[in-house]
Amino acid sequence: MIDWDDIRYFLAVARGGSVRSAAQSLGVNHATVLRRIGQFEERLGAQMFEKLPSGYRLTEAGEEVLELAEQMRATSHQLETRVFGRDQTLRGPLRVTLAPPLATHLLMPDFADFARLHPEIEMEILSSGELANLTNREADVAIRVVYDRKTLPLNLHGLKGPDLFGGIYMSRDRLAAWRAGTPAPMRWIVISMHGVPDWAHEGEVRTTGVPFRVTDIAAQIVAARQGLGMTTLPCFVGDADPLLARVPGTALHLYGTLWLLTQGETRKTKRVRLFTEFLSRRLGAYAPLVAGLSPSRD
Amino acid sequence: MIDWDDIRYFLAVARGGSVRSAAQSLGVNHATVLRRIGQFEERLGAQMFEKLPSGYRLTEAGEEVLELAEQMRATSHQLETRVFGRDQTLRGPLRVTLAPPLATHLLMPDFADFARLHPEIEMEILSSGELANLTNREADVAIRVVYDRKTLPLNLHGLKGPDLFGGIYMSRDRLAAWRAGTPAPMRWIVISMHGVPDWAHEGEVRTTGVPFRVTDIAAQIVAARQGLGMTTLPCFVGDADPLLARVPGTALHLYGTLWLLTQGETRKTKRVRLFTEFLSRRLGAYAPLVAGLSPSRD
DNA sequence: TCCAGGCGGATCGTTTTCGCACCACCCTTG
DNA sequence: CAAGGGTGGTGCGAAAACGATCCGCCTGGA
Numbered sequence: 001m002i003d004w005d006d007i008r009y010f011l012a013v014a015r016g017g018s019v020r021s022a023a024q025s026l027g028v029n030h031a032t033v034l035r036r037i038g039q040f041e042e043r044l045g046a047q048m049f050e051k052l053p054s055g056y057r058l059t060e061a062g063e064e065v066l067e068l069a070e071q072m073r074a075t076s077h078q079l080e081t082r083v084f085g086r087d088q089t090l091r092g093p094l095r096v097t098l099a100p101p102l103a104t105h106l107l108m109p110d111f112a113d114f115a116r117l118h119p120e121i122e123m124e125i126l127s128s129g130e131l132a133n134l135t136n137r138e139a140d141v142a143i144r145v146v147y148d149r150k151t152l153p154l155n156l157h158g159l160k161g162p163d164l165f166g167g168i169y170m171s172r173d174r175l176a177a178w179r180a181g182t183p184a185p186m187r188w189i190v191i192s193m194h195g196v197p198d199w200a201h202e203g204e205v206r207t208t209g210v211p212f213r214v215t216d217i218a219a220q221i222v223a224a225r226q227g228l229g230m231t232t233l234p235c236f237v238g239d240a241d242p243l244l245a246r247v248p249g250t251a252l253h254l255y256g257t258l259w260l261l262t263q264g265e266t267r268k269t270k271r272v273r274l275f276t277e278f279l280s281r282r283l284g285a286y287a288p289l290v291a292g293l294s295p296s297r298d
Numbered sequence: 299m300i301d302w303d304d305i306r307y308f309l310a311v312a313r314g315g316s317v318r319s320a321a322q323s324l325g326v327n328h329a330t331v332l333r334r335i336g337q338f339e340e341r342l343g344a345q346m347f348e349k350l351p352s353g354y355r356l357t358e359a360g361e362e363v364l365e366l367a368e369q370m371r372a373t374s375h376q377l378e379t380r381v382f383g384r385d386q387t388l389r390g391p392l393r394v395t396l397a398p399p400l401a402t403h404l405l406m407p408d409f410a411d412f413a414r415l416h417p418e419i420e421m422e423i424l425s426s427g428e429l430a431n432l433t434n435r436e437a438d439v440a441i442r443v444v445y446d447r448k449t450l451p452l453n454l455h456g457l458k459g460p461d462l463f464g465g466i467y468m469s470r471d472r473l474a475a476w477r478a479g480t481p482a483p484m485r486w487i488v489i490s491m492h493g494v495p496d497w498a499h500e501g502e503v504r505t506t507g508v509p510f511r512v513t514d515i516a517a518q519i520v521a522a523r524q525g526l527g528m529t530t531l532p533c534f535v536g537d538a539d540p541l542l543a544r545v546p547g548t549a550l551h552l553y554g555t556l557w558l559l560t561q562g563e564t565r566k567t568k569r570v571r572l573f574t575e576f577l578s579r580r581l582g583a584y585a586p587l588v589a590g591l592s593p594s595r596d
Numbered sequence: 597t598c599c600a601g602g603c604g605g606a607t608c609g610t611t612t613t614c615g616c617a618c619c620a621c622c623c624t625t626g
Numbered sequence: 627c628a629a630g631g632g633t634g635g636t637g638c639g640a641a642a643a644c645g646a647t648c649c650g651c652c653t654g655g656a
Contacts, residue, residue, distance in 0.1 A: 065380065354604090
């Protein structure tokens with residue numbers, strides 16, 4: 001009899017294209033993957049991969065197997081979510097994924113409140129890199145900013161939050177200096193991968209020279225605080241920062257709408273329901289802030 | 299991440315109803331099953347079984363999981379058969395299941411011929427107990443006696459063989475003695491679980507006393523040879539045995555039709571095709587014998 | 597009533613599996 | 627042309643899984 005878990009290894013190699021990448025995604029040593037694939041092929045009596053110097057490529061037989069293996073993976077995921085959906089106890093895990101700035105500058109206090117309110121729920125905030133996949137149960141709740149509602153995955157259930165606006169900000173000290181008539185070089189601070197947004201135009205304060213490029217939003221904010229120049233920021237970041245102020249003569253711009261996303265079976269969980277209801281209330285209170293309606297006074 | 303192989307263990311326990319029976323069907327120690335089920339429940343964070351003194355019974359959650367687990371098993375079987383169906387090499391396994399008397403008294407010489415003809419094919423004859431399940435790939439070819447064609451599984455491909463008749467036999471010596479006018483007590487020899495078939499009536503020779511019960515066909519034949527009485531036997535057994543003769547005044551009866559059964563993907567295999575074609579030819583030659591048209595002369 | 601045989605569970609050596617380090621190889625890149 | 631990062635493959639010691647065995651429990655039949 002073949003070991004069903006070998007099929008998981010097979011899928012990882014088929015997707016990763018190499019034994020080592022599969023090992024990484026599986027969280028095991030690459031030698032283990034090597035052995036499991038060998039065992040799998042031996043027990044099936046057929047070669048699933050061509051062993052090239054560049055990696056493992058599926059053979060014709062492997063392609064046929066892949067189709068059914070994917071099906072098993074889908075069933076397995078379904079099985080897990082179904083069990084998790086039945087879980088009505090408070091004690092247990094709850095994973096939330098969201099964009100880093102949302103966590104850092106807006107919602108972390110609320111997460112903390114929720115965690116204090118329900119100490120038995122093991123919260124895990126996934127705000128590291130990119131979008132976690134809800135369908136694969138990498139997270140239970142996703143908080144996303146969506147510009148076009150039609151881009152929402154259809155298999156997810158969405159709870160609409162407030163609209164989110166952004167503006168153009170600069171150091172409050174520099175703004176004071178500019179008003180006092182002592183201008184100094186003012187540059188665009190941009191995230192390298194994004195550049196200057198289309199809607200961002202200089203207001204009364206003019207920029208000079210080339211843009212100043214940073215890689216992440218944290219550095220962007222620090223640079224702005226230092227008075228290096230002006231930059232686009234979500235209102236909930238810029239307005240809440242006492243060291244920053246909106247650049248005179250600039251307008252706000254709609255970033256998108258905040259959505260609370262959950263998935264089929266897991267939504268029934270008591271933990272998920274508690275969290276989404278809690279957060280939904282909090283988001284309602286944040287509506288003016290994220291819409292840019294409560295700017296810090298000059 | 300859950301170990302997919304645990305789902306196999308889960309299925310075995312769900313079907314067997316106890317850890318020990320599952321262990322037996324899986325061919326492992328029951329402690330292993332215990333550990334795997336424990337691990338499975340722990341990783342899913344839910345109880346799949348109620349642990350009763352009488353065994354493991356599925357919980358409500360377990361029932362829901364079972365549904366998807368069965369689906370995974372189906373996919374896994376499909377995967378195996380698909381790979382096996384691609385296998386066009388001669389070297390490899392070939393498992394044949396059939397009723398014990400067919401193997402012992404009719405087809406074993408043909409199996410031997412086939413094995414000699416194709417020494418690279420590892421033949422395995424499953425004539426032990428009950429029907430192996432072709433759909434589960436417990437065997438590649440099944441040879442079955444079917445009375446009603448409608449009882450054939452629809453998912454299997456059948457190759458019709460000759461009709462199979464049975465008759466009533468007794469010891470040739472006893473028959474001679476009876477003819478010489480020296481009667482002695484004559485009993486029905488029956489397989490315990492079957493009893494005397496409806497169609498079996500005494501002929502010119504009369505039975506006395508209670509039936510003589512045996513548990514298997516081998517003992518049945520030996521008892522008949524010993525002159526204990528008369529018994530029903532397939533013609534290919536009774537007519538081929540020089541120590542047995544038909545009871546005068548009794549008729550033959552249709553047992554059923556021999557079928558060569560194969561399953562979807564595996565049928566494409568060269569080994570399976572070779573075997574079914576070979577056996578089909580041989581069965582054609584056996585048609586008169588199994589139909590009772592070549593009785594041994596008195 | 598007692599005994600046998602089914603069950604789940606725990607313990608303890610032993611076998612198997614795994615992770616680590618290392619090798620040879622290929623390719624790109626500086 | 628050499629160096630670095632990628633690939634698959636291999637040997638060895640540690641760790642985890644396993645099988646054998648024993649135990650206590652319950653049930654059904656003698």
